[in-house]
Amino acid sequence: xxxxxxxxxxxxxxxxxEPRMLLVHYIREVAGRTGTPVGCDTSNCGAxxxxxxxxxxxxxxxxxxxxxxxxxxxxxGLADGEWHPLQRAFHEEHALQCGYCTPGxxxxxxxxxxxxxxxxxxxxxxxxxxxxxxxxxxxxxxxxVLRAASEGVAS
Amino acid sequence: MTITTEIGKARTxxxxxxxxxxxxxxxxxxxxxxxxxxxxLRSPMAHARIRSVDVSAAKGAPGVIAAFSGADFAAExxxxxxxxxxxxxxxxxxxxxxxxxxxxxxxxxxACVVARNRYAAADALERIDVDYEPLPAVLDMEAALAEGxxxxxEAGNKSFEWPLVSGDMDAAFGDAPVVIERTxxxxxxxxxxxxxxxxxxxxxxxEFTLWSSTQIPHVLRFLLAAxxxxxxxxxxxxxxxxxxxxxxxxxxxxEEFLTVLIARKLGRPVKWTxxxxxxxxxxxxxxxxxxxxxxxxxxxxxxxxxxxxLLADMGAYxxxxxxxxxxxxxxxxxxxxxxxxxxxxxxGVFTTKMPTDAYRGAGRPEATFGIEHIMDDLAAELGMDPLxxxxxxxxxxxEFPFTTIAGLTYDSGNYExxxxxxxxxxxxxxxxxxxxxxxxxxxxxQLGIGISTYTEMCGLAPSRLLGxxxxxxxxxxxxxxxxxxxxxxxxxxxxxxxxxxxETAWSQIVADRLGVPFEDVKxxxxxxxxxxxxxxxxxxxxxxxxxxxxxxxxxxVIAKAKVIAAGLxxxxxxxxxxxxxxxxxxxxxxxxSSIGEIALATFAAHNLPDGVEPSLDSDATYDPNNFxxxxxxxxxxxxxxxxxGEVKIRSYVAVDDVGVVVNPLIVDGQLHGGIAQGIAQxxxxxxxxxxxxxxxxxxxxxxxxxxxxxxxxxxxxxxETPATSNPLGVKGVGEAGTIASTxxxxxxxxxxxxxxxxxxxxxxxxxxxxxxxxxxxxGGAR
Numbered sequence: 001x002x003x004x005x006x007x008x009x010x011x012x013x014x015x016x017x018e019p020r021m022l023l024v025h026y027i028r029e030v031a032g033r034t035g036t037p038v039g040c041d042t043s044n045c046g047a048x049x050x051x052x053x054x055x056x057x058x059x060x061x062x063x064x065x066x067x068x069x070x071x072x073x074x075x076x077g078l079a080d081g082e083w084h085p086l087q088r089a090f091h092e093e094h095a096l097q098c099g100y101c102t103p104g105x106x107x108x109x110x111x112x113x114x115x116x117x118x119x120x121x122x123x124x125x126x127x128x129x130x131x132x133x134x135x136x137x138x139x140x141x142x143x144x145v146l147r148a149a150s151e152g153v154a155s
Numbered sequence: 156m157t158i159t160t161e162i163g164k165a166r167t168x169x170x171x172x173x174x175x176x177x178x179x180x181x182x183x184x185x186x187x188x189x190x191x192x193x194x195x196l197r198s199p200m201a202h203a204r205i206r207s208v209d210v211s212a213a214k215g216a217p218g219v220i221a222a223f224s225g226a227d228f229a230a231e232x233x234x235x236x237x238x239x240x241x242x243x244x245x246x247x248x249x250x251x252x253x254x255x256x257x258x259x260x261x262x263x264x265x266a267c268v269v270a271r272n273r274y275a276a277a278d279a280l281e282r283i284d285v286d287y288e289p290l291p292a293v294l295d296m297e298a299a300l301a302e303g304x305x306x307x308x309e310a311g312n313k314s315f316e317w318p319l320v321s322g323d324m325d326a327a328f329g330d331a332p333v334v335i336e337r338t339x340x341x342x343x344x345x346x347x348x349x350x351x352x353x354x355x356x357x358x359x360x361x362e363f364t365l366w367s368s369t370q371i372p373h374v375l376r377f378l379l380a381a382x383x384x385x386x387x388x389x390x391x392x393x394x395x396x397x398x399x400x401x402x403x404x405x406x407x408x409x410e411e412f413l414t415v416l417i418a419r420k421l422g423r424p425v426k427w428t429x430x431x432x433x434x435x436x437x438x439x440x441x442x443x444x445x446x447x448x449x450x451x452x453x454x455x456x457x458x459x460x461x462x463x464x465l466l467a468d469m470g471a472y473x474x475x476x477x478x479x480x481x482x483x484x485x486x487x488x489x490x491x492x493x494x495x496x497x498x499x500x501x502x503g504v505f506t507t508k509m510p511t512d513a514y515r516g517a518g519r520p521e522a523t524f525g526i527e528h529i530m531d532d533l534a535a536e537l538g539m540d541p542l543x544x545x546x547x548x549x550x551x552x553x554e555f556p557f558t559t560i561a562g563l564t565y566d567s568g569n570y571e572x573x574x575x576x577x578x579x580x581x582x583x584x585x586x587x588x589x590x591x592x593x594x595x596x597x598x599x600x601q602l603g604i605g606i607s608t609y610t611e612m613c614g615l616a617p618s619r620l621l622g623x624x625x626x627x628x629x630x631x632x633x634x635x636x637x638x639x640x641x642x643x644x645x646x647x648x649x650x651x652x653x654x655x656x657x658e659t660a661w662s663q664i665v666a667d668r669l670g671v672p673f674e675d676v677k678x679x680x681x682x683x684x685x686x687x688x689x690x691x692x693x694x695x696x697x698x699x700x701x702x703x704x705x706x707x708x709x710x711x712v713i714a715k716a717k718v719i720a721a722g723l724x725x726x727x728x729x730x731x732x733x734x735x736x737x738x739x740x741x742x743x744x745x746x747x748s749s750i751g752e753i754a755l756a757t758f759a760a761h762n763l764p765d766g767v768e769p770s771l772d773s774d775a776t777y778d779p780n781n782f783x784x785x786x787x788x789x790x791x792x793x794x795x796x797x798x799x800g801e802v803k804i805r806s807y808v809a810v811d812d813v814g815v816v817v818n819p820l821i822v823d824g825q826l827h828g829g830i831a832q833g834i835a836q837x838x839x840x841x842x843x844x845x846x847x848x849x850x851x852x853x854x855x856x857x858x859x860x861x862x863x864x865x866x867x868x869x870x871x872x873x874x875e876t877p878a879t880s881n882p883l884g885v886k887g888v889g890e891a892g893t894i895a896s897t898x899x900x901x902x903x904x905x906x907x908x909x910x911x912x913x914x915x916x917x918x919x920x921x922x923x924x925x926x927x928x929x930x931x932x933x934g935g936a937r
Contacts, residue, residue: 075175125862
């Protein structure tokens with residue numbers, strides 16, 4: 001067992017974990033933050049994307065011990081009282097159906113807009129390439145990200 | 156019916172609030188005190204006899220509570236059910252949830268470990284020793300049917316042969332001036348719902364609650380009871396939030412049965428969560444047909460006859476509706492076209508691969524691809540524009556209702572209107588001109604145009620017809636309405652949503668009919684203890700069947716409310732007039748009672764007329780008398796780089812007619828996703844097995860789902876021809892996009908390459924395949 005300490009959605013967690021424990025399993029099963037789902041085992045789908053010290057990572061492709069000392073934001077910590085502009089835009093544009101990819105998609109989009117506050121449609125499509133959705137054909141996801149960008153989400 | 160603004164309104168979804176904030180209740184999120192974790196050991200062999208399974212070392216591993224092999228369940232596990240014995244002499248092999256004597260596909264479950272956490276369970280799998288005696292893999296359908304082929308099952312490799320003949324085939328084909336014959340291949344696909352499957356079972360005494368990521372909690376409960384002998388009333392099945400299905404969760408799975416069996420054996424709550432690579436192996440696959448199609452026509456393009464001879468890969472066993480899937484296509488190969496004669500034959504073939512079953516469209520995408528693809532080939536043969544060929548043969552809007560050569564009666568449609576709109580949006584003529592210029596100049600990037608004028612049968616299904624087709628259940632759906640004393644409304648639907656948005660659309664229907672605010676309606680579903688009966692969600696049936704049940708329940712509430720209102724207002728019921736939300740006295744509109752006032756008065760029950768029960772609650776079960784028939788015209792333009800084989804979708808226009816639209820936002824979303832899934836079949840996805848029967852595409856790194864960067868922006872529009880077979884005029888939209896889009900894309904690819912001598916490219920049309928087809932047409936010059 002190895003000691004880890006990290007802050008998830010503003011709460012500090014200190015635990016002893018097996019060194020091989022995936023970060024996503026730590027978030028879901030130790031911290032009990034089940035808003036972040038697991039969609040694959042090869043880091044292709046991006047459903048488990050969270051922000052680690054402000055940057056998006058796929059939490060299935062990191063070990064919990066690698067996140068020692070980190071600040072992690074999941075979909076459950078994104079809203080600050082009110083919904084984050086991306087959550088609002090996803091709702092308004094009907095950018096989700098089953099919702100399984102949604103947490104990862106929104107976290108990836110948040111990082112995309114941090115890097116590029118005013119992306120073109122093409123840049124949004126390229127930027128979200130690492131997050132798979134089976135329901136929406138991405139059309140409304142792209143619209144939602146562009147809408148959030150136009151509302152100045154990054155500022 | 157009275158139209159209010161609620162039906163047709165682009166309401167944003169009620170479901171979103173929990174999905175957007177991480178408060179979703181996926182099955183894998185469920186925690187119970189003392190919950191144990193199951194890991195399954197799966198066969199690495201496509202076909203083998205099991206000599207022995209030794210789980211003793213696994214039992215001693217850290218954290219392990221139990222380990223079992225098939226022998227431990229042999230006496231009680233029964234056989235996974237096939238509900239669709241399509242012919243009287245169909246071969247339905249025994250299908251034990253955990254293999255006992257023999258394995259017949261890579262991924263079949265041979266043993267399991269139950270441990271305190273998922274890591275310990277997975278670790279202990281390595282300590283299980285299975286001694287296999289290899290048997291020959293059977294992978295190719297045609298070889299499987301040949302004399303002397305190794306057998307998948309003792310009874311042989313043919314499961315059934317199902318024929319349909321209508322009209323005089325000899326007359327249609329005998330002296331036909333033009334007959335073309337083609338063989339197309341529908342590759343095997345993996346549904347890949349984003350949420351991997353998961354199960355949790357809690358035993359309490361002799362009662363069980365099963366949570367499962369399923370589309371069919373009601374059907375599953377019935378089947379578990381029937382197969383495992385658990386009294387149905389002691390079994391509760393809950394589908395919590397379910398992350399997509401696309402047919403893959405329309406199944407009674409080995410994992411569900413084993414979860415219940417393990418919980419029963421141990422008397423402790425257990426959970427199983429699938430990994431993606433496990434899912435690619437062992438979630439039922441889709442499609443996989445060889446289609447031999449022959450079409451006869453006059454020189455002017457008029458169709459005379461169509462002959463379809465299918466080989467359908469069942470995989471190793473028949474699962475819930477495996478043999479029925481190609482039959483749904485039997486009624487759709489003739490599509491929107493008139494012809495004199497039609498014959499269809501399907502042979503179900505066993506191979507040592509994962510069983511196939513329903514996947515978005517289930518039989519209709521295959522049929523639509525077959526007919527639309529050969530219509531293009533026929534147009535090329537006749538030297539005719541493919542759109543013109545379709546126009547010469549389709550059912551015109553004046554001809555509805557129209558009984559097709561396959562025997563279905565299409566109630567309504569307007570193919571001309573949808574096509575005209577699509578052609579205009581697409582800029583068909585301009586694109587044809589550009590195509591001519593590129594062909595003329597020998598542009599290395601050629602332009603191709605694909606057309607799909609599709610229809611489908613959805614709203615599954617009239618029970619009587621299902622009975623005639625030997626399906627084991629009915630096709631009705633159930634809804635109930637509970638009027639709460641405060642005037643709010645609870646709606647219970649038997650249709651179990653997994654991403655579609657029923658909570659929103661059903662609220663709109665109730666708000667429309669009862670005149671209550673949209674916000675005041677709560678929709679409950681997916682739990683057999685809450686929604687006592689239902690046929691669940693598949694086959695684009697929820698709105699067209701479940702929505703009509705809901706409509707019926709609303710009518711009953713109104714009828715009950717009328718009697719009670721008459722008592723409250725001390726007038727005759729005949730003097731009351733209903734406008735959604737309120738009964739008022741005819742000629743004295745100020746005098747009346749709102750539905751909320753009536754609900755409260757019914758709750759108090761102080762002044763009800765004699766003999767009237769104190770309840771407005773109502774339920775209704777609706778059995779459709781016909782399928783519904785959405786249709787539309789999809790046009791796709793692709794650019795094909797003839798030097799690299801790369802295909803790029805340049806534009807995609809879809810004009811669909813799904814009847815009356817309850818929520819345009821949801822309808823467009825269904826189409827977007829459906830079109831994407833059809834494009835995925837056309838260009839990207841294939842479940843590939845190697846020569847030994849190992850699945851090569853076990854991960855999402857090998858099985859390529861399209862990403863946002865791979866897809867274009869779709870241009871959508873609608874025509875609205877109400878269905879005449881139901882009071883809402885709705886048709887269904889869940890599968891339309893997928894059914895329509897695959898042939899539009901592939902036909903566009905071929906259309907781009909015909910001048911180069913390419914006549915076909917097998918799906919998926921990857922760069923490599925396209926390049927090879929060009930190269931071969933060129934005589935291998937490059």
